[in-house]
Amino acid sequence: MKDTEIKRLLSANVVSVLSIILTTTVPPLFLENFSVLGTHLIWLCICSICVTTVNIILYIILKPNPSSKRISFAHKVTRFLKCCVFFFISCILFHGIIVLYGAPLIESVLETFLFAVLLSTFTTLHCLCMLGPNIQAWIRVFSKNGAMSIWDNSLQITTMCSIVGAWFGAFPIPLDWDRPWQIWPISCSLGATFGYVAGLIIAPLWIYWNRKQLTYKSR
Amino acid sequence: MQRWPVLLFLAWACFLFFSGIGLFTSGFLLMRIELTNRSSCSDPLAAPAWAGQGVTSRACWMPQRVPKAVLLIIDALTFEFARFDPAKARPRPYENKLGFLHQLAGSQPRHARLYRFRADPPTTTMQRIKGITTGSLPTFIDVGSNFASYAIEEDNLLGQLVENGRRVVFMGDDTWDGLFPQKFFRSYFFPSFNVKDLHTVDDGILQHLYTTVDGGEWDLLIAHFLGVDHCGHKHGPDHPEMAKKLTQMNEMLRSLVDHLANDTLLVVAGDHGMTETGDHGGDSEKEVNAALFVYSKTPLFGAHLPEEPETIPQVNLVPTLALLLGVPIPYSNIGEVMAELFSGDGGTALAAFSQLSAYRINAGQVDRFLHSYSLAAQDLPAERLRYLRELFSAALEEHDRLLAQVREGLPASPEQEARLGRLVVRFQHYLREARAVCMESWARFHPLRMVAGCALIAASCLLCCVASELAAALDFSYRSRLLYPLLWGLAVAAVLGLAHLLTREGLDLILVVSWSAATSQLAFFWHSWGRRPRRAHLAGVQPPVANVGLWQRLRAWQGLVLPMGILFIRCCAMFSDSFVVAEARVAPFLLASLAVLLVGKLHWHGRLTAPEAPKQSPGAAFYQKESWQLLCLLAVLLACLRLSGLFHQCREEIPHCQPSPFLAPLSSLQSAQAKNLFYLLCVASLAGLVYAVRCWLQHYGNLNSASPLVLFVRWAFPLLAVWIACYWAVTSGAEDTLGKLQELVQVALVGFPQAVYGLASLGLLLVLWTPVTVFVKDSRESVGPIVTPYQGAPSSQADLQHVIPQIYRRMQESLKTQLDRGHRRATVAAYGLGSVYSAALVIVLTLLGLLLLTLHSERMSLAFLLLFLEGFVLLQIHAWVVSLAGDAEPFVVPWYAVTAWVFAATQFFYSTGHQPIFPAIHWHAAFVGFQEGHSTHLLPAVLVGANTFASHILFAVGCPLLLLWPFVCEVPNSQRRKLKKELREELQEKEEQPIMEMRLRESPERFSAALLQLGLKYLFVLGVQLLACVLAAMVLRRHLMVWKVFAPKFLFEALGFMVSSICLLLGIFLVMRVDCAVSAWFEQLQPR
Ligand SMILES: [Zn+2]
């Protein structure tokens, strides 16, 4: 059973990675002057939207955490709305944290906010898909012994990798190399993206290597 | 409790670091040997005579061309100030104000010319005066001696003039008095020290200038105006005051020219430029770009008029003036004559011959200097010297050949003119090459000393690390780890000293100190190593135990990964000039990351979630209430970090940087409304600081007793705040509006800060005298002895130490019964005993904070409020983390806390408006309370140093709080627990009384070990950063940015380390003093 789960996870992650690669290769066919560095904001939007849709579709197809109870339609709608609210709050929160970390407060608000949206897509959206708008479950998953399935493990790894990637992305900014990718927030968003991709690739491999040690508590 | 050994050990560790710093500095900072040789008229350097040369009476090396000269130095006269651009429609305040110069140059192009006057860094006034008079290059280390002017030992222009019987009259900046004592025929000195005073010097000069010029009793008249420079420091160049000042200078020049005789040469020069903020000292384009203007009523220049003003190095003025005035060129000059001034009225060929003889003398003098210098010091590369020699002799031969041709009477042909031109170029080339060689080789290092200094610092770091690990074990023997190493060190020092005495060589103090430090270090490591094998052997007997030990050790190291990783990143950042430049933002970033990662780690380990989750929601985890509070604290910390960025100073490497408006004093604000608003804000922050401290003390019961210290806190703190507020009110008021009150204002400007200094020092002395702030309520009448197991007085110290906690428990108990049950039983109650150590520290910190805040400009008080808030939040987070992590050893301060504390100190170095560059030093701090200047150099140095390292001082003195705070914060936890389980476990609860800091007194051995460990950890974290800085400066010593970025950073870091380590010792000393006092207090209590 575990092996099939890992395969499902692997395929889902590969699809996600491919979707991110597509966001850099496909838009130039339709948009003139498009480049990840040159028109960074557009790329941020496209990447966020693309990752969001791919994640939702994957969630609908794979249903990693199937719920035993049948849920009414109204419940589903409120749940969806709640998810939207959560996502928005997380964008605001990320924006705040980024500013507290030293991003400019007033200039380039749009850039900062889109970067926050990107980070939310890589982290919060995943959580929302997997765990729903349930803070307690999030707190549980992001602790040492909190993972209850390989999906939770994957969530842990991708989230941390994205955030660490964004953190490391801030390092080249002060250097005086005068490269186009040193402009705020390009290096950070690229770092987050690379971290996310790395997380997506690492997660199945890590789970595969540690499959003997991983034992999950039953729900 | 071992007090002196702990202090001695820490002092020894500091000494090891200091010796390393000293050794490195002696190898790193530039040095140049000053030759004492002097030029004289009889030196065989005079140019051979040539046909057509007029013979004048005074001929020494070269015939005198100008009998008299006026050298006007307008301090900080940037080229931009002197330039006049008629096309400019709306000139800025500093532009187009010296119109007279333009007018002269335009109407008499052969009489007047404007140059760019390129200053050699460091661009401080004293270094520049040295450059303008000796023609030599200053070295880096001279920057620091700006406070102390020392007489110039090298041969210089003034000395030459005086020796040749000329009269030099001086008026203006009294720095010259220190540099050239007893050299002037007549002099009018005016105090230069007060940079806020725009007019004293200038008005004084103007009073004497014209009468002196008309009197004619002088050959060289030097006038040094300071107003422009002071105006730059006070208001910046872009200010209406600057326009006024420059207009005044313009008028002065106009009337001076009217008074000048026909044969007098007028030289107007700026000693350096200024940055956009009006400062100087560094080597940025704006600072080195000064102006030079030359004028005479007889024609000086040839017909050729350059398009753009030429750039002249500052040292070139020396040989030019010397030869024009007919005195020998100073011996150590490496400047090049300004040939145009030697062209005279004749034709081109004649002019060229005249120029050539000036060049020849100049080159001969430089060649002679290089020769003597290379004999005195071997640092000029021999190869380059040989090359220079060849250049020189070739040029000389060619010149001789030409002169011989002229004597034979060859007519000046175009071919010959071309040869003349080529020869001029050859001389120029030689002189410029020679100057370049000197500049390069005076950037000379002692690699061996540098490496040894680095090694010493690295070994000291290792020692701190090892000793802090050893101190945790209680068998730390001071005999083998402190006494023996010290004895070894002393022995080596004594031997070296004796050897020096016997060989009668000059005693190199730094070497002796370093050798003894190294030996004592070796002795320490040897003694520590000697103990190790036995332990390993013991462990080897029982393999499983060893394995467990290893595993545990590895796990213990896991906790180190986070703080050490962040520290490592910070150290790596020291090696990049961009990161050093951006450090003001790097430090808070890393501190924020450290805090967030710390809390994240706690979360990951499930310490934040409630242990028992409600059953109804499976797979869910809830946060405890404390966890939310911790998150709130974290948010406050991040907010503090971000807000502190509002107070940053700029450095020129950062493009588009605007210095924080808060750095400017209130008096510079134009709008009265904004001024009032900010004033109220500053006073509010001051009041808030004092009020918060009082509240804290009140909360822990340290504000109840009637001891002098408590009375001081109650009454003198508000008084201090009021005085500071009054002082701000006086300084921020506009200076001219007060009219008759001026005298009163002057008194207040001196009185208020001095009163603050006095009262604060009184407070500090009080803390040392009676640091105990415990209130005893003794209403015993019918109660038996407090201490049950003992009868009678304690016989020994050991007894007493056992007794004290008992007394404390008993007091607590009786207090509790009295409060809880309302019984009126007579008891002894002690308030504030649980926080007695912290209270003393907090009081000292507040006093220091108020003192340091006075030294800064008014609006920096907001930054200080932020500093105290951030310190408090850091301590609070630390205490929460310790209590939530649960498994931590209470007497060990974890590395993350120490690292965060050091980072916060670094961060607030920047957030109190400082940068590790010389122009950013707040010199005005020396005048807070001393408007008239100083008679000594120590006091201003202390004031400026305290201003610069304010955050280092505060955080280092407050360092012991890291150990104390978790104990102080014990109370709320226990109270909470008490509320919960009151009914169930009342009995047990009595055992668990919160005794806070008295827990430390219960085990005095561990307390002293903990203090030692904390001190060593703090020194280690500081030392590692210093090591990174030192390594960066050493490895990158040929880097383009070394003098701009790495060397100043190293100096500031080293000074900061010294200040921090001394203040750390003071903080730990204070804790021990409180401990003494508490012991005495208990003893006093005992017999009753
Ligand atoms: Zn100056």
Ligand SMILES: [Zn+2]
């Ligand atoms: Zn100045």
